[in-house]
Amino acid sequence: xxxxxxxxxxxxxxxxxxxxxxxxxxxxxxxxxxxxxxxxxxxxxxxxxxxxxxxxxxxxxxxxxxxxxxxxxxxxxxxxxxxxxxxxxxxxxxxxxxxxxxxxxxxxxxxxxxxxxxxxxxxxxxxxxxxxxxxxxxxxxxxxxxxxxxxxxxxxxxxxxxxxxxxxxxxxxxxxxxxxxxxxxxxxxxxxxxxxxxxxxxxxxxxxxxxxxxxxxxxxxxxxxxxxxxxxxxxxxxxxxxxxxxxxxxxxxxxxxxxxxxxxxxxxxxxxxxxxxxxxxxxxxxxxxxxxxx
Amino acid sequence: xxxxxxxxxxxxxxxxxxxxxxxxxxxxxxxxxxxxxxxxxxxxxxxxxxxxxxxxxxxxxxxxxxxxxxxxxxxxxxxxxxxxxxxxxxxxxxxxxxxxxxxxxxxxxxxxxxxxxxxxxxxxxxxxxxxxxxxxxxxxxxxxxxxxxxxxxxxxxxxxxxxxxxxxxxxxxxxxxxxxxxxxxxxxxxxxxxxxxxxxxxxxxxxxxxxxxxxxxxxxxxxxxxxxxxxxxxxxxxxxxxxxxxxxxxxxxxxxxxxxxxxxxxxxxxxxxxxxxxxxxxxxxxxxxxxxxxxxxxxxxxxxxxxxxxxxxxxxxxxxxxxxxxxxxxxxxxxxxxxxxxxxxxxxxxxxxxxxxxxxxxxxxxxxxxxxxxxxxxxxxxxxxxxxxxxxxxxxxxxxxxxxxxxxxxxxxxxxxxxxxxxxxxxxxxxxxxxxxxxxxxxxxxxxxxxxxxxxxxxxxxxxxxxxxxxxxxxxxxxxxxxxxxxxxxxxxxxxxxxxxxxxxxxxxxxxxxxxxxxxxxxxxxxxxxxxxxxxxxxxxxxxxxxxxxxxxxxxxxxxxxxxxxxxxxxxxxxxxxxxxxxxxxxxxxxxxxxxxxxxxxxxxxxxxxxxxxxxxxxxxxxxxxxxxxxxxxxxxxxxxxxxxxxxxxxxxxxxxxxxxxxxxxxxxxxxxxxxx
Numbered sequence: 003x004x005x006x007x008x009x010x011x012x013x014x015x016x017x018x019x020x021x022x023x024x025x026x027x028x029x030x031x032x033x034x035x036x037x038x039x040x041x042x043x044x045x046x047x048x049x050x051x052x053x054x055x056x057x058x059x060x061x062x063x064x065x066x067x068x069x070x071x072x073x074x075x076x077x078x079x080x081x082x083x084x085x086x087x088x089x090x091x092x093x094x095x096x097x098x099x100x101x102x103x104x105x106x107x108x109x110x111x112x113x114x115x116x117x118x119x120x121x122x123x124x125x126x127x128x129x130x131x132x133x134x135x136x137x138x139x140x141x142x143x144x145x146x147x148x149x150x151x152x153x154x155x156x157x158x159x160x161x162x163x164x165x166x167x168x169x170x171x172x173x174x175x176x177x178x179x180x181x182x183x184x185x186x187x188x189x190x191x192x193x194x195x196x197x198x199x200x201x202x203x204x205x206x207x208x209x210x211x212x213x214x215x216x217x218x219x220x221x222x223x224x225x226x227x228x229x230x231x232x233x234x235x236x237x238x239x240x241x242x243x244x245x246x247x248x249x250x251x252x253x254x255x256x257x258x259x260x261x262x263x264x265x266x267x268x269x270x271x272x273x274x275x276x277x278x279x280x281x282x283x284x285x286x287x288x289x290x291x292x293x294x295x296x
Numbered sequence: 297x298x299x300x301x302x303x304x305x306x307x308x309x310x311x312x313x314x315x316x317x318x319x320x321x322x323x324x325x326x327x328x329x330x331x332x333x334x335x336x337x338x339x340x341x342x343x344x345x346x347x348x349x350x351x352x353x354x355x356x357x358x359x360x361x362x363x364x365x366x367x368x369x370x371x372x373x374x375x376x377x378x379x380x381x382x383x384x385x386x387x388x389x390x391x392x393x394x395x396x397x398x399x400x401x402x403x404x405x406x407x408x409x410x411x412x413x414x415x416x417x418x419x420x421x422x423x424x425x426x427x428x429x430x431x432x433x434x435x436x437x438x439x440x441x442x443x444x445x446x447x448x449x450x451x452x453x454x455x456x457x458x459x460x461x462x463x464x465x466x467x468x469x470x471x472x473x474x475x476x477x478x479x480x481x482x483x484x485x486x487x488x489x490x491x492x493x494x495x496x497x498x499x500x501x502x503x504x505x506x507x508x509x510x511x512x513x514x515x516x517x518x519x520x521x522x523x524x525x526x527x528x529x530x531x532x533x534x535x536x537x538x539x540x541x542x543x544x545x546x547x548x549x550x551x552x553x554x555x556x557x558x559x560x561x562x563x564x565x566x567x568x569x570x571x572x573x574x575x576x577x578x579x580x581x582x583x584x585x586x587x588x589x590x591x592x593x594x595x596x597x598x599x600x601x602x603x604x605x606x607x608x609x610x611x612x613x614x615x616x617x618x619x620x621x622x623x624x625x626x627x628x629x630x631x632x633x634x635x636x637x638x639x640x641x642x643x644x645x646x647x648x649x650x651x652x653x654x655x656x657x658x659x660x661x662x663x664x665x666x667x668x669x670x671x672x673x674x675x676x677x678x679x680x681x682x683x684x685x686x687x688x689x690x691x692x693x694x695x696x697x698x699x700x701x702x703x704x705x706x707x708x709x710x711x712x713x714x715x716x717x718x719x720x721x722x723x724x725x726x727x728x729x730x731x732x733x734x735x736x737x738x739x740x741x742x743x744x745x746x747x748x749x750x751x752x753x754x755x756x757x758x759x760x761x762x763x764x765x766x767x768x769x770x771x772x773x774x775x776x777x778x779x780x781x782x783x784x785x786x787x788x789x790x791x792x793x794x795x796x797x798x799x800x801x802x803x804x805x806x807x808x809x810x811x812x813x814x815x816x817x818x819x820x821x822x823x824x825x826x827x828x829x830x831x832x833x834x835x836x837x838x839x840x841x842x843x844x845x846x847x848x849x850x851x852x853x854x855x856x857x858x859x860x861x862x863x864x865x866x867x868x869x870x871x872x873x874x875x876x877x878x879x880x881x882x883x884x885x886x887x888x889x890x891x892x893x894x895x896x897x898x899x900x901x902x903x904x905x906x907x908x909x910x911x912x913x914x915x916x917x918x919x920x921x922x923x924x925x926x927x928x929x930x931x932x933x934x935x936x937x938x939x940x941x942x943x944x945x946x947x948x949x950x951x952x953x954x955x956x957x958x959x960x961x962x963x964x965x966x967x968x969x970x971x972x973x
Contacts, residue, residue: 182745182746183740183741183742183745183746184745184746184747184748186700186705186738186740186746187738187740187746187809188759189705189725190703190704190705190725190733190737190738191733191737191759191760191763191813192725192728192730192733192734192763193759193763201748201751201759202748205748205750205751206748206749206750
């Protein structure tokens, strides 16, 4: 099927036209390229890495960049370039799974409370506020200390914590929609609450959720790297940007390349996601009050 | 009166660059001359470019628009050549604009006095010491009672009409020589609108300023303007004195427009104007109106007519202006389909009481009753099968509230609703059975709000069909097409989104969705008030045809008395959530009337320069009904004394079913009203 033959009003047609709009904006084009670059890199990096990320070399500790080790070596003599290109795999995998889960459950709960409104909604939102007022790292560390580290803990933990702010966004977006007559029309017709949420509210809240999801992803990446930095994320010797920065920061004054590689990789991915989210918000016509984390 | 024009637009064309790089004109060769002291009305339907003309006269263009040719001058200044600074000094000073909803554009955090002082500081050359006196003078000029008290109020403490008056006072602060008004009374109640229009008439006479009055409402134009310019698809199609344009129009569009307005004096359905205006740039070489014109010939398709004096001398843009008088210009549509007499009531409301406020937690714990008067109270109406009941009243009269309660969206505080002789209907929609849900359908005021913007027309129509009839597959598809054809739209609309339809088409889809359920009772909530008059006429015609074909019962809510008259068998008049009068429509619109009905009817503006509104009551908006006595006691021009304040008036019923709730005996009321008219 050629692109032109896709009906304009179908879901696929709309997705394509939004994508085209995002690509036509400078921030969208740059951002999407960065994100796609990182995603491709995460998949192919084990096959193109010049060195094994585990191989230590006591004779080559903290050497500077040269023709063999493009980004030098770390304090155990491992190739920084090979570790950097593979250092995002874990982070992208964990956050890539946790983000859709966070948006899905947060969105569903938010739409539900936005629809029912009234006192229950008010009380629940105060709980959400109270929860959000605690520093995230504190809550996260309590859970990790209790359940331990590892992907099977990190994914649900991140998905849970990052779903809670999504509740607020989804509820606010629902509030704008719920007062409109088409919702009253659906109620008057006798549609069930589930159908109203799925058919009438969700399509109108989806744009806001998509932009929010992109934003949550970049926050989550940062959180994941922070946890690794503190030693609660990925366990060595698996390469990870947060962990690499933590390891190399002691030698920063005379061997800055150990920090530079992972920092550039992490920043380009987060900037890429933020630029894409920005362009997406503009393409979808959503005002974004929340600013980027970096 | 000198002959130097205040505002002159010469051969002005304005347009934008379309997606494909073509220049698309929004206005084409506009000629408009406004002389000092003159009031000019710019009439046209939405999208005809009338607001763009008004803004261009101020030297302002909306984003993306640019001047393609011609000029706009104000007192000799070329408005599109002036610097930003020069424009600033003219705008708001000698040339003032009152936009739509200007009452709501007052700064909410500033007192009225401070806002007017600011306008004076910017636009008058007075000594600041004189400002307070001038503020009071301005407020007096716009006939606000007790100006001293008004200066200390905030905008939200004023009614819509009072806010509009303050906005006019602000425009007057710079002693303008020309005032541009863009739909200044749209959205106001009929009585408020009539008062504002009288004020504008008087102001124009007192100050000698020129006015350009932009409106879709020919009734308002007829009241305020000396000359009328009719616009269509970005062109001036006719220009002339108000009398000439409104009583003997020579352009087919002007005649069609007049025919599509429902009139109080005429119980016929208005005549719809088929088709829709061309999109900007889509007019082609010929006349822009050709596709909708009954007189169109081959000449009209190939050559664009010039604005030239027609029969009667008024400039008209038509090749066949001499034959225009063969077209009808009054509503010669059908009589509304009538109910068969003596059928059983399909819906009866018994002592219905509706409250929006809930007692607070403390009061509930202490077991206190809510003593505030209910929003809607004491509504007892029964509607026969196949009948159309019109509910009229100003905003806040509770007419839409009653519809929501019948539909189950807003449970009543007391009273019961019986449907088709059954046991009382469950109060809320969640408790009602599928059969009741299907048989009662609701159509909303604004289709932009009642159609989900993310659903295609097919998805919109499928919802009731799946829900009530369990249709699927090709049966569902065929039924959707069939329903669309019944509202005179075709199957090719199925894949479109509401945003790709015109206002009238959207409302047809909303009507189609309601009729997809095969309902017995359709509740229409101001279904035509968001539409242009010619489209309104088409929707009314559609509703009438559907009723004739299916014997549907309607409850038709509207603030427009003429629309209600055209469609209804019986009419109920509401004030502050209480019934004032109910009866067969011919009787309600004739004497005697409840004093409130009399006030409403007196304020209706007909598109005829000879009708004068009778304004007998103030245009104060009451926010809550009085605790006891007659609901209309505070505004009633025929109030007889303390009895009206304390005793609820009795129903006085005549043989024909016409009932009026008033303390004045009907014979006395009739005599008084007859003597006044």
